Amino acid sequence: MNNPQKNGYLEMPIWEGHCHCMMYHKAERTAELFRRIMEYYEYERITICAIVNESDADHPADNAVAFYVKSKLNAEKPNSVYVYGNIEHYYDERDTADGYLEQVKRLVAMGADGIKLLDGKTADRKRLNRRLDDPIFDKMYAYIVEQGLTVTSHVGDPRANWDITKVSEYARKKGWYYDETYPTLDELYAEVDGVLTKFPKLKLNLAHFYFIADDYDGAVAMMEKWENVSFDLTPGGEMFVHFTADHDKWRAFFTKYADRITYGTDTYNQDPGPSLDDYENCAAAGRRINQLRTMLEKTEPFDDPHFGHLVPLGLDREVLEKIYYKNVLKNNGDSKPLGNALIAQYCKDMLCELESGVIKSGDDNKQAMDVENLKTIAAWFEK
Ligand SMILES: [Zn+2]
Secondary structure (H helix, E strand, O other): OOHHHHHOOOOOOOEEEEEEOOOOOOHHHHHHHHHHHHHHOOOOEEEEEOOOOOOOOOOOOHHHHHHHHHHHHHHHOOOOEEEEEEOOOOOOOOOOHHHHHHHHHHHHHHOOOEEEEEEEOHHHHHHHOOOOOOHHHHHHHHHHHHHOOEEEEEEOOOHHHHOOOOOOHHHHHOOOOOOOOOOOHHHHHHHHHHHHHHOOOOEEEEHHHHHOOOOHHHHHHHHHHOOOEEEEOOOOOHHHHHHHHOHHHHHHHHHHOHHHEEOOOOEEOOOOOOOHHHHHHOHHHOHHHHHHHHHHHOOOOEEEOOOEEEOOOOOOHHHHHHHHHHHHHHHHOOOOOOOHHHHHHHHHHHHHHHHOOOOOOOOHHHHHHHHHHHHHHHHHHHO
């Protein structure tokens, strides 16, 4: 039995709009893992959001691996996999407006279906040391709007992470408590407002429900003010607690803004073991899926080991169809063709940068895997 059968979820097409391939495996293994995940969860389509820079460790080959998975799986079943490409930062004078524009143009030419940004995650924003609405990004955003691309952007963290008396033990251990050396959540929100003021037509998909489920009026204001803003549901499970606390209000929100909410779970290229059953309780490709689908579809209250007593939203079928599939389909259409020769060249250029030390992976072992994968992927796309 697969996951929907085991848990009694509704039979309908699902598009998992927020996956990552950042776990270090050989590229071929990553493709195989996504093949298994799609089969076990009965996913019709997935979007892999690449992330090359991250505050605690960079994974420079991430765009290349994502294109490889797309190439492999779409050859078996067209339109299975979409890639949201990620821009790279050097954190010095090499970062320029034209540089960012050229990176996005190159990603699109290689076959990116949209753009993923992590720069608004609190620790990454601190590392970037630049406002999200800095003019250096204007040319890039202008091009993204002109091309009609969607940006999936992670901005902020749960508000409790700024409060030493409220931050969860888990977040504190992960280093996600933010003192005064970090931007505040309201400063980050103001920067997003700055981006949207300059680019009001931007199709901006704010990940993790924008960490705004503790502020119902703020969530409504975002929806009312910016017509192309949408919220992605990737947990941030603290949102489940807020949905439960004000259940009827939030249920009505989901129904009213059903066209502007998308399904995602932060599913990684996780290898849980030999049996597909092992996915059920696997954090990076299982637990969050079950929490989210239960919260959206079911009506019986349940006790979650992490978030306590939760009351599901029990959304109507038409609402779920939009959240699970139709909204993302409307925004993305068919998966864009891959520029094979361009991807091969991109891999070779990155190999030079890694070998000369211009960019680095998280550690030596990861760098060795990145080098091996880039060689494999260059050869694959050169054929
Ligand atoms: Zn994510």
